[in-house]
Amino acid sequence: MNKAIHLLLAIALCAVGIGAQPASAALKVLATTPDWAALAKELGGDKLDVYTATSAFQDVHRVDAKPSLVARARNADLVLATGAELEIGWMPVLLQDSGNSKIQPGTPGYFEAAPLVPMLQIPSAVDRSMGDIHPQGNPHVTLDPRNIAIIAKALTNRLAQLDAPHAAFYATRGADFQTRWQTASARWQAQAAPLKGVGVVVIHRDQVYLCNWLGLQELAAIEPKPGVPPSAGYLATLVTKLTATPPQMILRSAYNDPKAASWLAERIHAPVVLLPYAVGGTPEAKDLFGLFDDTLNRLLAALK
Amino acid sequence: MVNVTASSIVFLVAGIASLAPPANAATPDAEDLRAELDALKSDYTTRVQALEERIKQLEANAVAAPPVASLPAPALPPAPPRMSSASAFNPAISMILSGNYANLQRDPSTYRIAGFIPPPSGVGPDSRSVNLDESELTIAANVDPYFFANATAAIQGDGGIEIEEAYFKTLALNNGLTLKGGRFFSGVGYLNEIHSHTWDFIDQPLAYQVLFGGQRSQDGAQLRWVASTDTFLELGAETGNGRGFPGNIRASNGLSGNALFAHVGGDVGDSTSWRLGASWLDDRSEDRRFDDVDVQGSAVVNAFTGRSQTWIVDATLKWAPHGDSTQHQLKLQGEYLHRHEQGQLVFDVDATKRSSNYDRSQSGWYLQSAYQFMPRWRAGLRYDALQSGTPDTALANFVSLQRASPQRMTVMLDWTLSEFSRLRAQYAWDQTRAEQSDREFRLQYIFAIGAHGAHKF
Numbered sequence: 001m002n003k004a005i006h007l008l009l010a011i012a013l014c015a016v017g018i019g020a021q022p023a024s025a026a027l028k029v030l031a032t033t034p035d036w037a038a039l040a041k042e043l044g045g046d047k048l049d050v051y052t053a054t055s056a057f058q059d060v061h062r063v064d065a066k067p068s069l070v071a072r073a074r075n076a077d078l079v080l081a082t083g084a085e086l087e088i089g090w091m092p093v094l095l096q097d098s099g100n101s102k103i104q105p106g107t108p109g110y111f112e113a114a115p116l117v118p119m120l121q122i123p124s125a126v127d128r129s130m131g132d133i134h135p136q137g138n139p140h141v142t143l144d145p146r147n148i149a150i151i152a153k154a155l156t157n158r159l160a161q162l163d164a165p166h167a168a169f170y171a172t173r174g175a176d177f178q179t180r181w182q183t184a185s186a187r188w189q190a191q192a193a194p195l196k197g198v199g200v201v202v203i204h205r206d207q208v209y210l211c212n213w214l215g216l217q218e219l220a221a222i223e224p225k226p227g228v229p230p231s232a233g234y235l236a237t238l239v240t241k242l243t244a245t246p247p248q249m250i251l252r253s254a255y256n257d258p259k260a261a262s263w264l265a266e267r268i269h270a271p272v273v274l275l276p277y278a279v280g281g282t283p284e285a286k287d288l289f290g291l292f293d294d295t296l297n298r299l300l301a302a303l304k
Numbered sequence: 305m306v307n308v309t310a311s312s313i314v315f316l317v318a319g320i321a322s323l324a325p326p327a328n329a330a331t332p333d334a335e336d337l338r339a340e341l342d343a344l345k346s347d348y349t350t351r352v353q354a355l356e357e358r359i360k361q362l363e364a365n366a367v368a369a370p371p372v373a374s375l376p377a378p379a380l381p382p383a384p385p386r387m388s389s390a391s392a393f394n395p396a397i398s399m400i401l402s403g404n405y406a407n408l409q410r411d412p413s414t415y416r417i418a419g420f421i422p423p424p425s426g427v428g429p430d431s432r433s434v435n436l437d438e439s440e441l442t443i444a445a446n447v448d449p450y451f452f453a454n455a456t457a458a459i460q461g462d463g464g465i466e467i468e469e470a471y472f473k474t475l476a477l478n479n480g481l482t483l484k485g486g487r488f489f490s491g492v493g494y495l496n497e498i499h500s501h502t503w504d505f506i507d508q509p510l511a512y513q514v515l516f517g518g519q520r521s522q523d524g525a526q527l528r529w530v531a532s533t534d535t536f537l538e539l540g541a542e543t544g545n546g547r548g549f550p551g552n553i554r555a556s557n558g559l560s561g562n563a564l565f566a567h568v569g570g571d572v573g574d575s576t577s578w579r580l581g582a583s584w585l586d587d588r589s590e591d592r593r594f595d596d597v598d599v600q601g602s603a604v605v606n607a608f609t610g611r612s613q614t615w616i617v618d619a620t621l622k623w624a625p626h627g628d629s630t631q632h633q634l635k636l637q638g639e640y641l642h643r644h645e646q647g648q649l650v651f652d653v654d655a656t657k658r659s660s661n662y663d664r665s666q667s668g669w670y671l672q673s674a675y676q677f678m679p680r681w682r683a684g685l686r687y688d689a690l691q692s693g694t695p696d697t698a699l700a701n702f703v704s705l706q707r708a709s710p711q712r713m714t715v716m717l718d719w720t721l722s723e724f725s726r727l728r729a730q731y732a733w734d735q736t737r738a739e740q741s742d743r744e745f746r747l748q749y750i751f752a753i754g755a756h757g758a759h760k761f
Contacts, residue, residue, distance in 0.1 A: 055574055057626035064622060064629075064761050066577040067536030067569025074480045074530040085756070089723070092758040096452060096473065099480035099530050106449075128724060128753075227722065229679055257631055257679075 027163050029078045030069075030103075032087050033060055034279040035142045036080040036113060038288045042177050043156055047166050051076075056281035057255045060086055061132065061227065065093035073098035076109070078162060080155070083112025084119065084139035108161055114139045116154050117147040120208050132227025142278070143210035145185040145292060152177055184289055191296050194303060199247040201264065203256045206277065210295065219247045222260050230260065242268045249273045249302045254281030273302045395445030398754035400501045402437035406430070409743040417510060418738040419692025419708030420666065421594050421608065423517030423549040428736075429507070429744055436461035437748075440468065440501065444755075450476045456499075468521075480530035490520040490548070491528070491540045491565050492583035493639055494618035502759055504635065504674040505716050506730045506748050510688040511641045511668025515614060517549035520585065522561055536569040536579070550612040550643070551587030562586045569761070576623045579761060583616040593653065599701035605654055606702065608662065610647010616640070620761070631679055638671040651699060660698035667691045674716070684716035690736075703738060710736035724752045 026049040031037035037052040044050075051072045054060050060082070073079065073094040081087050095104060102109040119137030126135045141147045156174030160167035196215035200207075203222045211218045220242060224234045242264075250272045252261040261272045275295050276285035284294035406412075406429055415428030438461070444454040456469040471486035489497045495512060496519050508518055524544015531537040546560025547553045554560065563586070569579035593607045618639040625632060642665065649662040672686035689711045697705065712735065718728035727749050734742040 055626055057574075058628040059630050062629050063627070064577065065758065066571065066622075066761055067538075067567070067579050068534075068571045068577060070530060070538075071534055071536035071570075075532050075534075088756045089758050093760055096475070097482065097528075097530065097760075099477060099482045099528070101449075101476040101478050104449075104475055128722075132723070255626075255628060255630075 027077045027159070028072075028075050029080060030072045030076040031080040032082060032091070033142075035288065035291070036082070038279040038291075039148065039152060039155060040080060042288060043152060043170065043174055044159055045173060047163065047169060048159075056276060056278035056285070059255050061089060063087070063090045065090040065097070069094050070097045073103060074100050076100065076103050078109050078111060078158070079103040080111050080113070082114050082139050082141070084114040084136040084141075085134045086114070086139035108158065111155065111158055113151045113155075114141045117141050117144075117150050120212060121205065131223075131225025133225075138205060138208050140206040141209055142291075143207060143295065144213040145181065145188060146213070147209060148288060149178060149181055149185070152181065180289075184292065188292055188296055191300065195296075195299055198249070198303065199245065201242065201247045201250045201270070203252055203261060206253055207251050207275070210275075214299075219245060222250075222264060235260075235264070238264065239267045242270075246270060249299070251275055253277035271302050273298050275299075393445070395443050396755035398442050398752060398757060400440040400442075400499075401751045401753070402439070402501060402749065403435060404437060404506060404746050404748040405434050406432050407745040408432050410737070410740060415737065415742075416703065417514045417690065417710050417736045418703065419706055419710065420514045420690065421596075421704045423514065424594070425517040425549070427510075427513045427517075429746070437500075438466075440499070442755075442757075446475065447472065450474060480532060482528045482530075484526040484528070485524070487521060487523050488526065490522045490542060490561075490563055490585065491526060492520060492542075492563050492585050492614070493616040493641070494579070494581060494620055494637065495639065496520050497760065501750050501752065504637075504672060504682075504684050505686055505714055506728060506746050509639070509668070509670035509672070509686070510690055510710060510712055510736060511639065511670055514690065515550065515641050515643050515666070515668060521548040522563075523547055524559070524561060536567070538567040540565045540567075546587055546589075548587075550589060550592075550614070550645070552589040552592045554588060554590040556590075560586075560588045574627050575625055576621065577627070577761070578622075579618075579620045581616070581618040583614075583618075585614040585616075587612040587614070589647075591650075594704070597703045598652070604652040604702075606704075607650045607653050608645070608647060609650075610645060610662065612643055612645045614641060614643045616642075622761070629676065631676075633676040633682075634673065635675075636671075636673045638669065640667065640669040642667040649697060649699075651702070658699065661696070663696040664693050666693045672714075680720050682716075682718050682720070684714075684718070686712075686714040686716070688712040688714070706738065708738060712736060723756075726750045 026047060027044065029040050029044070029048050029050045030053060031040055031050055032053045034052050034054070034056055037050045040048055040050045053069055053072070054063055081091060101107070104110060115136065119141065122137035123130065123133050123135065126133060152174065156170050160170045163170070192214045197217060199217045199219045200211065201220050201222065202218055205221055205226055208218065210216065220238055222230055222238070224230055230238070246268055247270050250261050250265050250270050252258060252272050252274050254274065254277050265272045274282070275298060276282040276291055279285055279287060279291050282294050285291040408429055412429045412431055416422065417427055438458040440456055440458050442454065442456045444452070447453050452473045452475055454469060454471055454473070455467070458466045458468045460466065467487060469488050471484050471488040474483045477483060491497060495508065496516065507513070512518060522542055522544045524542060526540060526542040528538060528540040542561065542563040543559040544561045545553060548561060551561050563583065565581060565583035567579055567581040569577070571577045588611055590609050591607045592609070593605055596604055596606045598604050616639060619637070621636045623634045644665045646663045649660050651658045651660070668688070668690040670686060670688045672684065674682050674684040676682045690709065692706070692708045694707050695705050699705070712732055714730060714732040716728060716730045718726055720726045728747070730746045730748070732744040734744055
């Protein structure tokens, strides 16, 4: 009994010692994806201390509520999440185990991006027989620059609300980002003109906002239903269908397994285009601007 | 802002109008009142003018502000009208359905872990052939801004209902503190808190079966604290009525089943994450009865009164390429449990009632791994071992008091069609009975319906 208490007291003292490090003044942000982390850095600069829960090589549906994430949630002033149930398998555990009321849903410290933009593929009815579907719509909203602009505006306001002394800083920086983003968006829009109407095949329906923005025509998805891997029979019918209406390219996100896409590419003689999908997915996609530049460059290169 | 100011002017004007007295109310004091009213009117006129000036300024500022997001934003669809509904606040409801087929070499009714006092819940496989496992119904929701509540009822195949967990948890204590109260699985060890439908094998390791009767439940309170460090560090303490095995309900107002635990964890690179833990649990029991067999082979009931202290160390490691478990994942996990029991044993409580001191150290450990070798498919391997220890007692001619080193090897293959369904096959070489070994083959299904659950690490 005494041994136990002594040991635990020792651990507690060590913990208090570590915990007593001088607190940094920066607002601590826990972003669920590298895209939200990149956006936060654009809007907050050195006023934010941003931690990214996942990388571009991770399927955000399948993330463990790791101890490291609980530790980050405990100290966070702001959680930047996609929402629309993308993080439903792990975020609730982080929020509950964090012992941090600042980041609970409904408080200013909890920010969800997807519900702010017009969502696509909102199912009229939901049933698990339809696969891994999201009742609020497709949550992969980042690959449309118009969505980023909307989310950036809301996030600028949120940062100003949470860190009122620096409200003017966020307003200036937000306005600057919007100007740069608009210029870049206009450039992307012009660059992407040849992509309109191009037929593509996707793996998971995570490129739907990109297709919608650029006017790419999604002919098929390699997953028969969201989150459901294809069976041999389904792939056979897909080959038949796509031989009749061949796509110009097969899109693969950095986190997707390359096998299914290359298998299909061999049979229907269409190139596989690797897209970063998120910031960090390719060496060129260093930030949000790089993400869109690289995505378009890769698509246009495949068109030639 | 502008609208609010404008509407407040309307109110002000309405207020001024209501101050004007009816015309027939002229009295000797009418002159005074009129003077007062004029003063008021001029006061309000200046105020209204000031407000109007502010509106103009605000409007001018709004025009001067840079046009933010003038990108052709896709139009938001109008929000559908919401009707008031009593069901809008329904909690999250989920149900786990599970069952198995068992092909067992030995009769499971004779199953017994040699050298250990059996827990009241029993040990080992249920029965041969097809079995319906307990169906687990969970209802959970935030109560208010301060509490979250969760109830899990296990509905047994024979109709019995057991409240597995029914607890509240604070959401607003802050500083990394969380208080949990009610009935819950103790935070000691690693597997103790994990619900059966997310186990990597059909059954619990032998150490958990024999030292905790499966899982150590608490009726009480638990305080957890997560340190404000980037490396995960969590400390916890529990107390309660101590009803869970190896404790039992005593005729006492005091608290029992006191527990302390500490967890640390973190990441190595982007592919590996780990957690280590140490726990201590202190139980008291009074006349805790158990079935035993004496040296002549006849069944007797014995009873233990005393103190049981359990130490646990646990380690968990998960690896997946870039932390993405779609293709491959490895989970490696092990625990060592050590229990020291000290007190009085009463042998054959129904007849001879011989009593003796009892002092014994027992331990058990397991090491298990589950490897996802392709999407949806996992193979697992587990080794279990127990050390019964030699009791310091006057009598030793009972099965539970004999020295034994039970062990078991288990292999598993499971197929996870989606996050919500899993089919599993498991084969075990079991050497836990005193003299005979056993071979156990089992098939299992697990289905989850309802709200999407979020799982612990």
